[in-house]
Amino acid sequence: MKTGRILTGVYGLDKLMDGGFRENTINSIYGGPGVGKTTFALQYSLFGLDRGEKVIFVSFEMSERQILRDCKDIGWGAIKDYVEEGDLKIVHIFGEDLEFPSLDITEIIKKSSPGPNPRIVIDPFTYPTFYSDKEKRKSLSTIFQDLRAFGTTVVVLEEPADSATSTNCGGDIHTNRLLSTPLYLSDTVLFLQNLGFGEMYDRTIRIMKHRGSKHGEGIYPYSIESGLGIVLRASKKQIDRVMSKTKFDDRFVQAIEKTRTMGKPGEKLAVKIGSLRKNWVLDEDPQQILDLVLEEEKKSYENKS
Amino acid sequence: MKINLEDTLDQLYDIEGIEACMLYRIDGVPITIRVPGYREHLLETMFWLEKHISRVLGEMNREGLKETIFYFRNSRILIAPSSRSTVLVTVAKAEANQQLISLETLRATKLIEICVT
Amino acid sequence: MLLKGVKTKSITFFTNKKDHEQAANDLIEKARLRNGFNPNLILFYATLKYNGKYQSMLDIFHKEFGEIPQIGASVDGMIFPEDMRTDGAALVLCRDDDAQISVKGVNEKGVINSAEKLAGMIKCNNGCIVLHFPLVRVPSVLKSAEFFAKGYYYSKKCRGATIENQKEYGRKFAQYCDNDNIFYLPPTILEIFAKQTGYSVPIIGVNVMHTHVRLNSPSIFCNFKDIGGGIAALVIEKQDVNTIYDDIFSEKGKTMEETRRNVSNEFTIIKEFKAIFEKNVLISLDGMAPVEAVENLIYATEKKKEDLLGNLEKGNYNLNTPYGLLFFNKKTNGVFLLGIGSYYPFEMFPFYVNVSDYSNDVVLAYEFVEDKFESFISGLIGSNHNDKFVFFFLDVLVVAAFGEKVFEYKDKVKQLLGENYFGILSCSPSAYIPLKYQRRNYLSEAGKNIFFSSGGTNACLEI
Numbered sequence: 001m002k003t004g005r006i007l008t009g010v011y012g013l014d015k016l017m018d019g020g021f022r023e024n025t026i027n028s029i030y031g032g033p034g035v036g037k038t039t040f041a042l043q044y045s046l047f048g049l050d051r052g053e054k055v056i057f058v059s060f061e062m063s064e065r066q067i068l069r070d071c072k073d074i075g076w077g078a079i080k081d082y083v084e085e086g087d088l089k090i091v092h093i094f095g096e097d098l099e100f101p102s103l104d105i106t107e108i109i110k111k112s113s114p115g116p117n118p119r120i121v122i123d124p125f126t127y128p129t130f131y132s133d134k135e136k137r138k139s140l141s142t143i144f145q146d147l148r149a150f151g152t153t154v155v156v157l158e159e160p161a162d163s164a165t166s167t168n169c170g171g172d173i174h175t176n177r178l179l180s181t182p183l184y185l186s187d188t189v190l191f192l193q194n195l196g197f198g199e200m201y202d203r204t205i206r207i208m209k210h211r212g213s214k215h216g217e218g219i220y221p222y223s224i225e226s227g228l229g230i231v232l233r234a235s236k237k238q239i240d241r242v243m244s245k246t247k248f249d250d251r252f253v254q255a256i257e258k259t260r261t262m263g264k265p266g267e268k269l270a271v272k273i274g275s276l277r278k279n280w281v282l283d284e285d286p287q288q289i290l291d292l293v294l295e296e297e298k299k300s301y302e303n304k305s
Numbered sequence: 306m307k308i309n310l311e312d313t314l315d316q317l318y319d320i321e322g323i324e325a326c327m328l329y330r331i332d333g334v335p336i337t338i339r340v341p342g343y344r345e346h347l348l349e350t351m352f353w354l355e356k357h358i359s360r361v362l363g364e365m366n367r368e369g370l371k372e373t374i375f376y377f378r379n380s381r382i383l384i385a386p387s388s389r390s391t392v393l394v395t396v397a398k399a400e401a402n403q404q405l406i407s408l409e410t411l412r413a414t415k416l417i418e419i420c421v422t
Numbered sequence: 423m424l425l426k427g428v429k430t431k432s433i434t435f436f437t438n439k440k441d442h443e444q445a446a447n448d449l450i451e452k453a454r455l456r457n458g459f460n461p462n463l464i465l466f467y468a469t470l471k472y473n474g475k476y477q478s479m480l481d482i483f484h485k486e487f488g489e490i491p492q493i494g495a496s497v498d499g500m501i502f503p504e505d506m507r508t509d510g511a512a513l514v515l516c517r518d519d520d521a522q523i524s525v526k527g528v529n530e531k532g533v534i535n536s537a538e539k540l541a542g543m544i545k546c547n548n549g550c551i552v553l554h555f556p557l558v559r560v561p562s563v564l565k566s567a568e569f570f571a572k573g574y575y576y577s578k579k580c581r582g583a584t585i586e587n588q589k590e591y592g593r594k595f596a597q598y599c600d601n602d603n604i605f606y607l608p609p610t611i612l613e614i615f616a617k618q619t620g621y622s623v624p625i626i627g628v629n630v631m632h633t634h635v636r637l638n639s640p641s642i643f644c645n646f647k648d649i650g651g652g653i654a655a656l657v658i659e660k661q662d663v664n665t666i667y668d669d670i671f672s673e674k675g676k677t678m679e680e681t682r683r684n685v686s687n688e689f690t691i692i693k694e695f696k697a698i699f700e701k702n703v704l705i706s707l708d709g710m711a712p713v714e715a716v717e718n719l720i721y722a723t724e725k726k727k728e729d730l731l732g733n734l735e736k737g738n739y740n741l742n743t744p745y746g747l748l749f750f751n752k753k754t755n756g757v758f759l760l761g762i763g764s765y766y767p768f769e770m771f772p773f774y775v776n777v778s779d780y781s782n783d784v785v786l787a788y789e790f791v792e793d794k795f796e797s798f799i800s801g802l803i804g805s806n807h808n809d810k811f812v813f814f815f816l817d818v819l820v821v822a823a824f825g826e827k828v829f830e831y832k833d834k835v836k837q838l839l840g841e842n843y844f845g846i847l848s849c850s851p852s853a854y855i856p857l858k859y860q861r862r863n864y865l866s867e868a869g870k871n872i873f874f875s876s877g878g879t880n881a882c883l884e885i
Contacts, residue, residue, distance in 0.1 A: 199422050
């Protein structure tokens with residue numbers, strides 16, 4: 001696993017996300033009713049708990065009792081033990097009770113946290129956005145900043161029933177005022193969808209955004225299985241598309257060689273090309289890109305010289 | 306015979322005369338595609354498809370159409386539902402053997418249906 | 423699937439990889455996984471996808487399998503236990519320890535000459551012969567141009583000439599087509615082979631022709647050689663080989679009149695013509711050029727003209743047509759159905775049966791075949807196929823006639839035949855069937871015990 005990564009706990013997802021969530025980031029799970037957002041959040045929590053991590057679960061809708069009952073029904077009854085042991089803290093808040101969301105939420109989380117650097121879940125994150133309309137972006141930005149400093153957060157966002165995004169995989173998030181801001185501010189956005197035909201591609205996850213990481217760009221079918229939760233069923237080919245390819249290594253090596261004639265800028269370029277080499281996932285030859293980059297960098301170097 | 310969605314698309318893509326094949330979800334989201342590298346005439350076709358596919362699929366769903374064929378530039382675009390939530394699109398050269406391509410496309414839709422249901 | 427306890431065993435491997443070498447290697451790799459199976463006959467059939475590349479593929483197989491009898495051709499489709507495909511290549515390995523199997527082929531100048539030469543090379547007392555030859559060989563650009571030029575020339579000569587002279591030009595054109603191996607005439611060829619074998623052994627003629635015509639096609643494969651427009655024979659010397667032929671039509675009559683009555687009950691007659699023909703060249707219908715005589719009746723001619731002139735090289739010249747000219751055989755009382763609707767840019771209409779023994783009264787007709795779905799595989803129905811390898815030949819017309827429904831054949835055939843079979847889709851097969859093997863009085867009798875029609879026939883071997 002890449003260092004600085006938090007495993008999502010969703011089977012089959014991490015390899016499409018360069019190893020999982022980045023530490024101390026905000027990761028939004030977004031989708032319509034019944035797609036499995038809360039299941040995702042619980043699965044993320046349970047995965048960490050099973051590995052000795054601490055979790056704080058902030059719920060705006062369900063009480064602790066409801067959550068534990070739902071977990072028991074999925075086959076995760078053991079989560080109750082974590083509550084009793086103090087590793088998991090479930091906080092049930094009514095959104096209307098928040099007066100200053102940007103202060104309240106983070107305070108509540110800090111006070112309730114069972115330990116340092118916990119996994120944080122906020123389910124759903126709709127209330128604060130409704131509540132503070134005027135300074136929404138600033139308020140959210142502050143909340144997110146604070147949460148990043150505190151732990152790795154999964155934020156569940158409910159797609160409104162009249163959302164224009166419901167038919168195009170969340171591609172057009174600009175049209176939805178209520179969602180666009182938290183999605184823009186998040187480090188990772190996962191879009192879950194369920195069309196309801198009962199076929200393989202009805203339930204799909206799409207990785208809309210995953211800052212600083214390579215990730216799969218397709219739609220991936222998933223199912224919700226008793227005892228396991230969400231299981232992603234990407235095909236071998238889909239996974240292969242996200243894996244780095246080594247067959248063009250010689251191209252990169254040659255390109256790096258060429259940077260040696262460019263002095264200090266060349267050294268920096270060599271590092272960039274090295275990074276590109278490590279993350280090259282395409283089956284196509286990178287030669288065209290490398291030629292373009294080298295040509296422009298060389299031109300600029302020669303002009304400056 | 307073990308059926309695999311990706312293999313089915315690979316086999317379809319290998320058919321003589323087929324330039325590209327795509328599996329779409331009924332809402333217009335592409336599930337998996339097979340296209341060659343950069344081909345300008347294909348690019349135009351793909352842009353056209355991107356703009357119209359959702360509407361076409363909606364109409365097909367509403368009218369219960371079994372297949373729809375468009376002729377765009379020098380390509381023949383065959384759109385055939387493969388299951389309740391997926392649709393297979395093949396882009397073939399206009400001069401290819403359309404009868405056999407239709408047959409193979411329909412064969413692929415049957416295999417895809419087995420995979421996704 | 424490898425079957426135990428049966429005499430002729432077969433395994434089929436299929437590929438449709440784009441690149442011909444990859445395809446051949448893919449087949450070899452799959453075959454290697456079945457080590458322990460040593461074939462003594464190899465069948466190789468491939469669609470036009472690999473046109474021009476067959477020899478490379480055959481070389482790869484030759485290197486792998488050595489000197490084993492091999493036969494095959496370019497076809498339009500294949501049916502085997504796992505699937506039914508119209509694009510790709512199939513390699514069938516067969517083993518039969520009871521049979522003596524040989525494959526021979528020739529590619530001489532002249533169709534009759536080739537057939538006679540090949541017939542002289544083979545011997546079969548008991549078993550069957552399967553011939554592979556093109557029904558119509560489309561040669562290279564140069565040769566095609568020559569064909570069109572000859573057609574124009576003789577057609578022009580016919581204008582205003584007496585009937586005798588017209589027939590003379592028709593004869594010359596027919597001779598040219600024979601000399602240049604353009605049209606193979608199944609009844610003529612079958613007669614040559616039947617005579618050579620003492621009329622004792624059934625012979626199937628696999629008439630190879632593609633629905634989408636392309637230059638330098640079709641191709642015949644013989645012992646790992648692409649012999650192009652040559653003729654190849656698979657000889658299986660074995661007891662208990664069952665050869666079945668059937669067609670989709672009703673029975674012929676005992677007299678010509680009865681046959682005509684049966685035909686008018688079965689077909690929808692559009693028009694009757696008085697035909698002038700010589701050998702396998704139709705010179706006129708009611709004094710008009712054949713295409714001209716029918717063009718207003720079938721409405722397909724203009725499109726065909728565009729296709730031929732514009733698209734032959736691209737392979738978009740479609741030979742399918744629902745219309746047919748019915749020729750009545752004066753000797754057998756059978757009928758030959760000639761699909762009409764193809765376009766020649768000249769007036770004469772050459773085709774692939776010598777109709778010298780046929781009546782000058784011909785009929786333009788069509789037939790609804792929607793309710794004849796199972797008739798196209800009638801040869802496979804009702805026979806005892808237990809533990810035998812079934813090698814069958816179906817009319818590719820079914821694709822045009824039934825479209826998507828054609829896939830039902832895959833399941834139907836599997837139901838009928840089990841796991842030990844292989845079939846090809848090409849032009850409808852012809853056959854010489856000795857009387858004792860005939861199931862009924864086939865309408866498609868083109869010569870004594872020789873059967874052929876340009877659509878609606880099927881044949882199979884149970885080995």
